Amino acid sequence: MKKLLFALLISISAFAQIDKVEPPFWWNDMTHSDVQIMFYGKNIAQNEVTVSNGIIIKGIQKTENPNYLFVTIETKNIPAQDFVFTFKNGKKSFTQTYSLKSRRENSRFRKSFDSSDMMYLIMSDRFANGNPNNDNNDALTEKADRTKDNGRHGGDIEGIIKNLDYIKELGATAVWPTPLCEDNDERGSYHTYGQSDVYKIDARFGTNEDYVRMSAELHKRGMKNIMDYVTNHWGYKHWMMNDLPTYDWLNQFPGFKQTNYKMTTQFDPNASAIDTKNCMDGWFVKSMPDLNQNNPLVLNYLIQNAIWWIEYADLDGFRVDTYSYADKQGIATWTKAITDEYPNFNIVGEAWLYTHAQIAYWQKDSKVAAIQSYNSNLPSVMDFMLQGILGGGVFNENKGNWNEGVTKLYDSFTNDFLYPDVNKILLFAENHDTNRLNEVYKNDFKKYQMAMTIIATVRGIPQVYYGSEIGMAGDKGKGDGDIRRDFPGGWNGDTNNAFTKTGRTEEQNKFFDFTAKLFNWRKSKTVIHNGKTTHYIPENNVYVYFRYNEKESIMVVVNNNEEKQTFKSNTFQENLKNYKSGKDVLSDASFDLKNDISIEGKSVLVLELK
Structure with a gap:
C-alpha cells in the first residue's frame, strides 16, 4: 500500500511538470504534418520522451531554458486518434495524452473573403455587451469601467452574435473583429493587440467555444469570420515573458528598444543597416515585446498557431496587424505556410504607407519587390492611399484644381498598374486607428454618401467601420477612445438602440438605409467585383x-x-x-x-x- 501511495505521489508530482502544451491538439491529413509540440513545465527538458501508437518522433529540441521541450512528430497518414507521450527521468515517469482530430470536409480548400465581400470592422470591446456576467474576470487584471475612454467597456462575442442579423441587413458579408485573444495588460487591454495568451480567447470576451460558435453563426448566414492576427509582437504580460524559451525568442538590444517606425527602410536601397534593423527588430511600444521571426522556433510557433485557429474556429481569412514591421523573410515564410495549407485563403496585411509603390511592394508577386528578389506572399494589402484621400478631407475641397478635389482620386487610381492584383486590395475610408469619417466631414450626409459610394464601386474589397453607418463620429485628437465609442444600444440601459429601425433616430436611419441599399446592391454585382x-x-x-x-x-x-x-x-x-x-x-x-x-x-x- 505504501509503495502504491508513493508511486502515486511521484506520478502526481511529475505530471505537474507540464503546465502548457501548445498547440493543444492537431488534425490529421494536414499539409503541415510535421507538428512541433511545445511542452512547458518545471525542468521538463530533463526527461526522455517516447510516444505510443507507432507515432514517429522526428526531432526533439531543447533550449537553454530546461522548462521547455519542443517535440516534433510526423502525422502524415496517421488516422485521427488519441495517443500518449511518456516522459521519463530515471525511475520517475509520467504521461501526457495528445489528440489528432479529423478535419472538416474540404477544409483545405475553404473559400475565403474576396472582392464580392463587404467587410465590417468591429472594435470588439465597444460593439455590444451580450453577456454582462463576463465583464470582469478574477484571473485578469483590468476591470470594466465605461466611464474611461481607454478602459474596458464590456463588449463581447455574445454581443456580436446577437447582432449578426443587423450586420447582415447592412449588406456586410464578412466580419473583422479586433483581436479577441487574451490581453492582460493593466490598462488599455480593450485594445487587445498586446496579447498574453494566443491560444485563448480573453475571458472578458467569452470562451474559445464562444468564438467557434460565432463562426458557425456567421456561416449560417452566409457570412465570413476574419481573425485579426498579430505576428509582430505580443503583450508584455504574455505568460512566456517571465520565462522565455530562449533569449532570442524576442528581439533584444538587450531588452527594449522602440522601433523607428520607418518602414521605408525595409526596401530603401540606400538605408543604413542599423536603421533597417531598428525598424524591423525594434518594439512597437514598450508594452509590446517584438517577436523574433528569424528564430525558427518562434516562426514555427506562429505558423502552427495561425493554422490551429483556422482549423479550430473554421476561419475565413486573416487581417494581419503591423505586417511590415515583422522580419521580412520570416513573415513571407509565415504567409506562404498558411496559403500552402489553404490555397484559397486570403490574408490582408497592414502596411501603413502613403505611396502606391511602397504599399504594392508588400503584395504577393509584386513587380516592385521583385527588383529586390523579394516576395511577401501576401495576397491582399490595405489601400492606405485611398484612405488618406477619403479620410483626409477630399470632399471639403470644393475647387477641382490640378491636384485638388477629386483629381486626387483620379491620380491615385492611375497607379493601379503597380499592384499584381487590384481586386484583392482592401478599401476603406477609416478604421480603428484613424479619424472617424463622420468627424472629418462633420456628419455631412452627402459627403458620407460620396465616400461610401467610392469604396463600394471601385476595384477591391470594401471595409466599413462599425457605427459609421449610423453617423457615429469621433475625434482622434481626443484620444483613441473617442474613435472607438460604444455602439448605441449595445448596453443594457442605452436610451438609443441603433440596432433596430424603430430604435434609431431619423438621422441614424438616413445613414443606415443608404449604406444598406448600396452594399446590398453590390452583393450580386460581379461587374463591380471583378x-x-x-x-x-x-x-x-x-x-x-x-x-x-x-x-x-x-x-x-x-x-x-x-x-x-x-x-x-x-x-x-x-x-x-x-x-x-x-x-x-x-x-x-x-x-x-x-x-x-x-x-x-x-x-x-x-x-x-x-
Whole structure:
C-alpha cells in the first residue's frame, strides 16, 4: 500500500511538470504534418520522451531554458486518434495524452473573403455587451469601467452574435473583429493587440467555444469570420515573458528598444543597416515585446498557431496587424505556410504607407519587390492611399484644381498598374486607428454618401467601420477612445438602440438605409467585383468612371463641386457605346443618355446602363 501511495505521489508530482502544451491538439491529413509540440513545465527538458501508437518522433529540441521541450512528430497518414507521450527521468515517469482530430470536409480548400465581400470592422470591446456576467474576470487584471475612454467597456462575442442579423441587413458579408485573444495588460487591454495568451480567447470576451460558435453563426448566414492576427509582437504580460524559451525568442538590444517606425527602410536601397534593423527588430511600444521571426522556433510557433485557429474556429481569412514591421523573410515564410495549407485563403496585411509603390511592394508577386528578389506572399494589402484621400478631407475641397478635389482620386487610381492584383486590395475610408469619417466631414450626409459610394464601386474589397453607418463620429485628437465609442444600444440601459429601425433616430436611419441599399446592391454585382475600369480626367471637380464587363456596365459620377453640374454624355461615348439610358441605384431616377446629364452639388450617381 505504501509503495502504491508513493508511486502515486511521484506520478502526481511529475505530471505537474507540464503546465502548457501548445498547440493543444492537431488534425490529421494536414499539409503541415510535421507538428512541433511545445511542452512547458518545471525542468521538463530533463526527461526522455517516447510516444505510443507507432507515432514517429522526428526531432526533439531543447533550449537553454530546461522548462521547455519542443517535440516534433510526423502525422502524415496517421488516422485521427488519441495517443500518449511518456516522459521519463530515471525511475520517475509520467504521461501526457495528445489528440489528432479529423478535419472538416474540404477544409483545405475553404473559400475565403474576396472582392464580392463587404467587410465590417468591429472594435470588439465597444460593439455590444451580450453577456454582462463576463465583464470582469478574477484571473485578469483590468476591470470594466465605461466611464474611461481607454478602459474596458464590456463588449463581447455574445454581443456580436446577437447582432449578426443587423450586420447582415447592412449588406456586410464578412466580419473583422479586433483581436479577441487574451490581453492582460493593466490598462488599455480593450485594445487587445498586446496579447498574453494566443491560444485563448480573453475571458472578458467569452470562451474559445464562444468564438467557434460565432463562426458557425456567421456561416449560417452566409457570412465570413476574419481573425485579426498579430505576428509582430505580443503583450508584455504574455505568460512566456517571465520565462522565455530562449533569449532570442524576442528581439533584444538587450531588452527594449522602440522601433523607428520607418518602414521605408525595409526596401530603401540606400538605408543604413542599423536603421533597417531598428525598424524591423525594434518594439512597437514598450508594452509590446517584438517577436523574433528569424528564430525558427518562434516562426514555427506562429505558423502552427495561425493554422490551429483556422482549423479550430473554421476561419475565413486573416487581417494581419503591423505586417511590415515583422522580419521580412520570416513573415513571407509565415504567409506562404498558411496559403500552402489553404490555397484559397486570403490574408490582408497592414502596411501603413502613403505611396502606391511602397504599399504594392508588400503584395504577393509584386513587380516592385521583385527588383529586390523579394516576395511577401501576401495576397491582399490595405489601400492606405485611398484612405488618406477619403479620410483626409477630399470632399471639403470644393475647387477641382490640378491636384485638388477629386483629381486626387483620379491620380491615385492611375497607379493601379503597380499592384499584381487590384481586386484583392482592401478599401476603406477609416478604421480603428484613424479619424472617424463622420468627424472629418462633420456628419455631412452627402459627403458620407460620396465616400461610401467610392469604396463600394471601385476595384477591391470594401471595409466599413462599425457605427459609421449610423453617423457615429469621433475625434482622434481626443484620444483613441473617442474613435472607438460604444455602439448605441449595445448596453443594457442605452436610451438609443441603433440596432433596430424603430430604435434609431431619423438621422441614424438616413445613414443606415443608404449604406444598406448600396452594399446590398453590390452583393450580386460581379461587374463591380471583378469588372474592368475606365476613368476620365475630372472636370469642374466631377469625377466619372465606368465599371464594366462583357455583360453590363456601371457609370459612376462623383460631383465634388458645391454647384450643380451639367455635362454632355457623348464625352463618355467610349464607354456608353450603344447604351440608351441609365438608372440610378441610389435614387431610382432614370437618365436619357442621349441628353445632357445633370448632377446636384456634392452628390453621386451610380447608373446601371440599359
